[in-house]
Amino acid sequence: MTERIIITATINDEETQFMADMRDSLLDALRERIGLTGTKEGCNNGNCGACAVIMDGRLVNSCCVMAAEVEGSEITTVEGLAEADGLTPLQEAFLEEAALQCGICTPGFLVASKALLDVNPHPSEHEIRFWLAGNLCRCTGYDKIIRAVQKAAAQRGA
Amino acid sequence: MQKVRYTRANSVEEAVALLEKGGATARPLAGGTDLIVQARERRRKVDLFVDIKPIPETNEITFDPAGGLTIGAAVPAYRIYGNETVSRLYPALVDACRVIGGTAIQGRASLGGNLCNSSPAADSVPAMIVLEGVANIAGPRGRRSVPVEEFNTGPGQNVLQPGEFVVSIHFPPPARNSGAAWDRFIPRNEMDIAVVNAGVQLRFEGDRVSWAKVAIGAVAPTALVVPAAAEALVGKPLSDATIEAAAEAARQAARPIDDMRGSIRQRKHLVGVYVARMIRKAAERARGG
Numbered sequence: 001m002t003e004r005i006i007i008t009a010t011i012n013d014e015e016t017q018f019m020a021d022m023r024d025s026l027l028d029a030l031r032e033r034i035g036l037t038g039t040k041e042g043c044n045n046g047n048c049g050a051c052a053v054i055m056d057g058r059l060v061n062s063c064c065v066m067a068a069e070v071e072g073s074e075i076t077t078v079e080g081l082a083e084a085d086g087l088t089p090l091q092e093a094f095l096e097e098a099a100l101q102c103g104i105c106t107p108g109f110l111v112a113s114k115a116l117l118d119v120n121p122h123p124s125e126h127e128i129r130f131w132l133a134g135n136l137c138r139c140t141g142y143d144k145i146i147r148a149v150q151k152a153a154a155q156r157g158a
Numbered sequence: 159m160q161k162v163r164y165t166r167a168n169s170v171e172e173a174v175a176l177l178e179k180g181g182a183t184a185r186p187l188a189g190g191t192d193l194i195v196q197a198r199e200r201r202r203k204v205d206l207f208v209d210i211k212p213i214p215e216t217n218e219i220t221f222d223p224a225g226g227l228t229i230g231a232a233v234p235a236y237r238i239y240g241n242e243t244v245s246r247l248y249p250a251l252v253d254a255c256r257v258i259g260g261t262a263i264q265g266r267a268s269l270g271g272n273l274c275n276s277s278p279a280a281d282s283v284p285a286m287i288v289l290e291g292v293a294n295i296a297g298p299r300g301r302r303s304v305p306v307e308e309f310n311t312g313p314g315q316n317v318l319q320p321g322e323f324v325v326s327i328h329f330p331p332p333a334r335n336s337g338a339a340w341d342r343f344i345p346r347n348e349m350d351i352a353v354v355n356a357g358v359q360l361r362f363e364g365d366r367v368s369w370a371k372v373a374i375g376a377v378a379p380t381a382l383v384v385p386a387a388a389e390a391l392v393g394k395p396l397s398d399a400t401i402e403a404a405a406e407a408a409r410q411a412a413r414p415i416d417d418m419r420g421s422i423r424q425r426k427h428l429v430g431v432y433v434a435r436m437i438r439k440a441a442e443r444a445r446g447g
Contacts, residue, residue: 003163023159025194045195047349049262058236058265064191065266068164069209112261133348134260 009070011036012080020067027051029067030077038078038107042136049135052108052115053077059115061134078107081114090114090152099148101139109135113149122153159198164207170296170325173210178298178321180206186323188216188232189266191259192275208323215325216270219244227329228294231270236261238269248329249443250289250338250357254282257342260349270324276310276380277351283310283381284357284373285340289329297322307373310380333369336361337443339436342375343428345419352376353420356408356432358440365395372404372437377412377429384411387433401437405430 003022008015011034020029027044030036030053042050044063051062054076081088090113093099100106109132116123116131123131128149129142137145164187167173177184184206185193196202210216216232221243229238235255238244245252251269258267258281272282273293283306291306298321306327310316318324342355354376361369372387390403414425 022164023162025159025198044198046191046259046263049260052262055265058234059262060265061191061262064194064263066164066187066190066194066207115261130348131261134262
């Protein structure tokens with residue numbers, strides 16, 4: 001029997017209390033304990049970015065964070081991006097530009113792109129590619145992803 | 159994941175006590191980007207994570223012109239390259255921190271973790287070495303300091319004794335007319351492990367190099383300081399000939415292995431290319447470029 005712990009964190013703007021195994025990663029906890037399966041498990045070793053979430057304002061790979069570490073933290077997952085009245089311009093841009101093929105990397109790309117636009121609302125193509133270098137798309141649909149981020153940035157106005 | 163417990167340390171003393179009691183399978187946890195993965199993949203036996211991030215000293219960047227720069231062992235990479243003082247006075251650290259993993263890794267990965275993971279290819283280690291970084295270590299017998307260049311003893315091995323952990327890394331104030339730079343070779347554009355990396359610091363008196371330090375990584379079991387490369391530069395104005403002599407010294411010092419990332423021949427060649435490049439870049443920075 002492994003140790004269970006109760007963790008309280010703000011997840012997608014909602015205070016959430018959940019029970020986790022002490023050896024759960026944040027990724028395990030999001031998917032298995034809380035039922036937020038939008039965050040994907042890809043490599044489970046920090047290389048692919050499919051599990052990216054925003055933790056206390058900063059992009060992290062949830063597979064490389066222990067669930068126990070998020071006590072008191074604020075977490076945003078892909079489920080937390082859309083507003084009550086619909087998808088965000090970034091999400092719309094991914095749809096319009098068909099910036100996905102199989103889709104498994106998409107939640108990570110969306111969260112990572114949101115984190116980019118939060119700190120740099122008008123990134124250059126190079127800045128987008130550099131920021132997203134830790135997100136892998138095995139279908140290799142990168143160009144469309146970059147175009148979607150550029151489109152979302154352009155829609156924000158000057 | 160192996161059966162592992164997690165606990166927070168709120169002070170240096172508490173962390174030392176937990177690590178000492180926990181023995182070799184208790185590990186200090188900073189950003190976790192190496193350690194959590196190693197524990198999950200059972201590449202390292204771990205039964206206790208001692209989270210050192212709640213300790214204020216591990217999370218601070220402090221600078222004063224007389225004393226120098228101290229970076230807490232757990233400060234994540236993005237805070238290092240986002241720090242105005244570090245960017246202005248220690249750009250070689252920014253060179254390395256900007257390319258450790260991708261953005262999500264840089265949200266967590268730290269200099270302390272990069273150092274203590276003791277990979278021969280660690281990006282930040284040659285940069286810290288040429289900046290004369292010193293690891294501040296706390297342990298059951300109090301504090302001690304170990305220069306970064308003496309810290310790692312082999313792949314995955316370092317000088318830390320049971321109960322010890324790195325609290326912070328200290329860098330002296332930049333010397334007058336000095337400049338430092340670091341870069342690496344990887345086959346991809348980003349997000350890869352170095353095939354070769356190199357750091358250089360130069361100091362000038364007039365047009366002559368008065369002091370130099372050259373460190374190379376991923377070409378030996380630990381990052382190497384190359385005194386012969388520094389000797390080839392010191393006392394003379396920088397020229398194509400002195401730069402080539404330093405690059406040749408680095409090629410001679412390198413003891414690389416053949417592996418999937420690169421051959422011995424390629425690594426020997428590249429270490430010369432990168433040492434020469436970093437000498438020119440360090441000189442440019444010393445001249446205010």
